[in-house]
Amino acid sequence: MPGTPDLPVVRTIAELRQTVSGWKRQGFTVGFVPTMGALHEGHLALVREAGERADRVVASVFVNPAQFAAHEDLGTYPRQEARDAELLAGAGCDLMYAPEVAEMYRPGATTTVSVGAPAEGLEGKCRPHMFGGVALVVAKLLNQVQPDTAVFGEKDFQQLIVIRRLVRDLDIPVEIVGSPTIRDGHGLALSSRNAYLSEAELTVARRLNGVLAEAGARIASGAAIEEVAAEAVEALLGAGFSHVDYVAVRRADDMGVFEGGAVDAPARILAAAWLGKTRLIDNLAI
């Protein structure tokens, strides 16, 4: 990205707060995009969204160990900080906050945060560590940055709902904005984990959004949720996915189950499926 000026990078809460409070003294509003790095167009869309809503934008790059289980891909999760900084600068970010693990989790820390019901099914069931780790690190990051607005991707839809609940229940003074999923030309949701996929797996992965779209359309037309979801699982396995954790339909506002078997409120269809060792998630509005 020739001509992009170097992005300032801070690694401590003290430096971060110094910059942000300087902005606030000048009357600037602050937008925030938390990431785990390995940035792609999806993240950059969040940064641009933050830039439209606030005068200054902070992006964090922190691979949060608290949201990975021991068997998961913490060690191999892609890291490319120099490139991330370049991409962020190009998208209009003003400051990259890239703390070390020891800055985020100081010795003797014991506090945990649980968001309860919205975090309990789907991803919360498949990855029991995750939302506790997400809630803790997001509460910390929001308190560290103190932004006016924070932007999260709808790609991790349940996570977005969990964070909205966290912020509402703890009265954290920030506006949470959900931003639409960015997809490739075949509809595949952009994800840092797509980098793990072989060419053959990529072809299969690109079927995920189509299967969900078709299932969502049938449910919107009145078909029974359980039946359509079971058929979508079969369709994914038929397309070449090696395992399907879930295809599910939930209330869009709180991830609640539709007890009657049909949707009677804004709904989301969500799925998680495996291609070899790579786990992909996606979701669509119904």
Added chain:
Amino acid sequence: MPGTPDLPVVRTIAELRQTVSGWKRQGFTVGFVPTMGALHEGHLALVREAGERADRVVASVFVNPAQFAAHEDLGTYPRQEARDAELLAGAGCDLMYAPEVAEMYRPGATTTVSVGAPAEGLEGKCRPHMFGGVALVVAKLLNQVQPDTAVFGEKDFQQLIVIRRLVRDLDIPVEIVGSPTIRDGHGLALSSRNAYLSEAELTVARRLNGVLAEAGARIASGAAIEEVAAEAVEALLGAGFSHVDYVAVRRADDMGVFEGGAVDAPARILAAAWLGKTRLIDNLAI
């Protein structure tokens, strides 16, 4: 308190933030004292301490149902809001924040906060609901008020340590100040619950601090913690207390146990004891 101007009272987060953000725009710092009302000189000392450290002082009056168990004294906890407002004004408070329960706990709230180890023994063992309720409401209050400084009494010493840990672990941007316990002429720690005591019980209650002071002095001189604590329990029962929940010695910084049986770091002796239906707590530095 003749001549004291009426204290402004707000009951919603929106009104509270409007006032506080107005002060911040003028460059004023903000001190905060959370209370459950039924104010006495102990609370007023916290308000004065906040006034010495900040340009404007907010006190909240909120009897937090989340920190009472079903069998505890939520229903009978003393309430005297008009008098509280008068006392706060006289101590230099600038704003009373007295939210209704429905403003603090909105329908559908599910988030919980646990501070872990420092909240686990002593009060946390005797009153298992309490510190979860305290951590949640204090996190919410700090996010609602957004003070620069918040002052808590050493009277509830374990609570002070729990709140320090909460604020550190969640990176809440506030300085927590602990303020010494205020006592009557006989050394009895002031407490809203002292109002429950008969004259005869009050005479017994006034022995609590002396028993703790003597036990603390012996431990400071090298006597074995467990032995001295057991003798202090007997002394309290002998003085007329009807039951003793605990007399214990803990590390002053994190409520940790002294594994060796002797104190080798700053320590606190803490006790909880009953007079009929009234439960009193107290603590002293060793």
